[in-house]
Amino acid sequence: MDKSPPETINTEARRASHGAVTLADVATLARVAPITVSRALNSPDSVSETLRSRIRTAVDQLGYVPNRMAGALASAKTKVIPVIVPSLSNVVFIEVIEGVQETLTAHGYQLLLGTTDYNLEREAELVSALLGWAPPGVMIAGLRHLPRTNTILKNAGLPVVEMMEYGARCIDMNVGLSHVRAGMEMAEHLLSRGYRKIGFVGTRLRDDYRARQRYDGMHRRLLESKIASDMLFDYPGGGSQQLGWNALGDILKSNPELDALFFASDEMAVGAILRAQREGIAIPGRIAIAGFNGLPVSTLVTPSLTTIISPRKLMGHTAAEMLLARIAGGSPAARRVNVGLELAAREST
Amino acid sequence: MDKSPPETINTEARRASHGAVTLADVATLARVAPITVSRALNSPDSVSETLRSRIRTAVDQLGYVPNRMAGALASAKTKVIPVIVPSLSNVVFIEVIEGVQETLTAHGYQLLLGTTDYNLEREAELVSALLGWAPPGVMIAGLRHLPRTNTILKNAGLPVVEMMEYGARCIDMNVGLSHVRAGMEMAEHLLSRGYRKIGFVGTRLRDDYRARQRYDGMHRRLLESKIASDMLFDYPGGGSQQLGWNALGDILKSNPELDALFFASDEMAVGAILRAQREGIAIPGRIAIAGFNGLPVSTLVTPSLTTIISPRKLMGHTAAEMLLARIAGGSPAARRVNVGLELAAREST
DNA sequence: CTGAAAGCGCTTACAG
DNA sequence: CTGAAAGCGCTTACAG
Incomplete structure (x- = not known):
């Protein structure tokens, strides 16, 4: 040819x-x-x-x-929906995107992907740029944006779903879970198992405020208890297993008094467990380890990992369905959905 | 407001x-x-x-x-580039997409994401649908498509980059690595360490022909050697750690004569190692384990995992740069790039 | 440096 | 069921 x-x-x-x-x-x-x-x-x-x-x-x-652009221009209808997330390095966002993609595709829609790298300025620019495609709706991670971003989205007069976290105020629709509650539940669990000096380990916590909310929830509950205390560790450089591996070594040395570590993600927690295996550190004997997300690997490591399971794909499906319902002119079953969470108490605590 | x-x-x-x-x-x-x-x-x-x-x-x-659509229609220029991959469940595609995204964003382009679920029919439909956006170029995973897809892409007269695998024939441009070669190198390694009865474990191998190419490469090399033989295991249901976990148990029972397993991915291989840890199965004493990809976790598990490292982000960057060079009217440094691979011999073999 | 006209490739709204 | 006209919101190409 x-x-x-x-x-x-x-x-x-x-x-x-x-x-x-x-x-x-x-x-x-x-x-x-x-x-x-x-x-x-x-x-x-x-x-x-x-x-x-x-x-x-x-x-x-x-x-x-x-030519879709000519068609869209003439009919004022597009089937491309911007989905804005902080990053692709985190499985959590991937699984939500998968859920969104499955639902959108089933209805003939396409997904226009944007990543902000946790930068709210960049998020604002992205929102503007993507609105230029005159989409029928917008999906965006998080409830916290620049005032400018909120204004733009509100004035656009489109269906908007904010995903990942559940909160009282949203631009239009909201699907997520309460990260403060997640932190509180984990604190409760650690207290009940007798841990009293607890470290929270995260990365880029200035940007990742959802992880910080989990810390806040834990912190609040521990304070309330009056029998336990906590420390916050913020490591630079991405929430990988390597980071958890490094953190475990550092913290045992610098803060030997700690008896439990609550990591911002299962990936980091698994890294810590793998380090402990390698060096013969007893978990939970010497130190307890907990994670967040409920990744499949959490049941496979030894000891199995105590974690909080979040329904990520469900979040994606629900968010997409709500958006499509609004695009179709109807109203979704609910404007705000708390998908909930589940604490899985396992061997590592 | x-x-x-x-x-x-x-x-x-x-x-x-x-x-x-x-x-x-x-x-x-x-x-x-x-x-x-x-x-x-x-x-x-x-x-x-x-x-x-x-x-x-x-x-x-x-x-x-x-309004970008009006602008694009009038100027016949768009800055949205379709990127078509089989799935998001596989880290490998995510990392390539990340690389692509980084480069595209830096040049003011946006990424329109399509997934085929390894279905070539669906891929053909997706290509047609996405060409309707009159994109300046197309990025697609794999060198094997339906004849119809090849024809459409060739007739579109656009820059096209095929990613993930390196081969002799491509539609336009190609960035990847040789999966046959990867299989041969792993066979070589296993032979040199004295293994003689080797199992290859994958999933959905009818669709994932790149994994099958790795098997083919291994098989060919083992045949040549005349001292070793192999078996092929194709498990249904996604290439997760859980699958590797299950496979290890099954295979040790059904084929106790095997002395090494080469998994289609590091994730599966890690699942097998975690199972072995749990059950006290000696690796590599009882059975050797090898993976593919070179994920960070491969260095963290005990025993550390022998694997083949592929430069995934580099692949994404390179592919995007080649495409952008062609869009800008120039020609890329090369039309076909083999990004290579590196065997990391570690404790698990 | 600034503008009036025409056109990009479709679909809407109106006729028949 | 079929069509001629106008328009979607921009940019190109031509003038001044």
Whole structure:
């Protein structure tokens, strides 16, 4: 096949063009009006069998692919939905995106992906840029944005779903869980198992305020108890297993009085457990370890990891369904959904 | 702020409209022609200081966001690039996407994400649908597509990068590594360490032909050696750690004669190691374990995992750079890039 | 440096 | 069931 576009069709064009086959080309070949081709493609039932098959032949022969931008511009309807998350390095966002993608795809929508790297300025720019695609709705991680971002989204007058965390105030719709509550539940659990000096280990906590909320929840509950205390460790450099591995060594040396560590993610907690295995450190004898997310690996490590399970795919599905309900003109079952969480008490504590 | 769009502007419109502020609105407020607003935004230097600041004020006051679809339609230029991968469940694709995203974003491009779930029919549909956005280029995982997909992509006359695997024939450009070679190198390694009865463990191998290529490479090398043999295990249900965990138990029972297992991914291999830890199975004494990818966790488990390291982010960066070079009208440094691989011999073998 | 006109490739709204 | 006209919101190409 020839790789160059069919230039001949446009030799006389005065303007830039995609050089691609258009509706008009199909119409000419099928000897009908362009609008009839449009109908044959978008609402086949409204076109006679005869013309429909003639048009189909022409479409196939020319390899016609409708220009979505022209269609969207004319009809003021798009099926592309921006999904904005902080990062792809965190499994949690991936699984939410997967859930969103599954639901969107099933309804013929496409996903336009944006990542902010936890930077709210960048988030604001991204929101502006993506609104330029005149999307029918927007999905965004988190409830905290710059005032500017909130204003833009509100003024856009579109359905918006804020995901990942559940809170009292949202722009439009909200699906998530309470991270403060997660922290409180873990504190409760650690207290009940007799731990009294607890470290919280996270990374980039200035940006990752959801992790900080888990710390806040834990901190509050421990204070209340009057029998336990905590310390906060904020490591630079991404929430990986390597970080958990490093943290365990550092902390045992610098703060030997601690008897439990609550990590910001299962990945970090697993890293700590692997380090303990390697060095023969007893878990939970010497120190207890807990995580957050409920990744599958949490049941496979030895000792198995105490963690808080969050329904990530469900969050994605629910968020997408709510958005689609609103786009379809209806209203979702609820405007705010708390997907909940579940503490899994296992061997590591 | 009022959540509804500024209806008043369009009360007399005969057609659907986004109800959004347009270039014309800004032009009216700034008392200039629309084209001048367009210039002030796209090539500020070509507009006088006076008008430029008047326009800027109007833009801010109205909260104007340019409609990208109208712009793209008129100029035949878009900055959205479709990226098509089989799945998001596999870290490998995520890291490639991250690399792609970093490079695209740095050049002002956006990423339109499509997943095929390893289904070539679905891939073909996705390619058609995404070409409807008249993108300046396409990035797609894999060298194997339906003939129809190849034809569509070739006829589109756009820059196309096929990623993940390196091979002799590509549609346009290619960045990847040789999976056959990876399998051969692992076979070589296992032979050199004295293993003679080797199992290859994968999942959905009918669809994941790159994993099957690694098996083929291993198989070929073992046959050549005349001293070793292999078996192929294809488990249903996603390449998770859980799968590796299950596989280790099954295989030790059903095929106790095997002395080494080469897993299709590090995740699966790590699952097997965790199972062995739990049950006190000696690795590599009772059975050797090897993986593929070189995930960070491979160095953290005990025993550390022998694996093949692939430069995933580099692949993403390189692929995006090649595409952008072609979009900019130049030609990339090379049309085909083999990013290579590196066998890391560790404790598990 | 600034603008009036035409056009990008579709769909809406109105006729027949 | 089929079509001619107008328009979606921009930018190109041509003038001044």
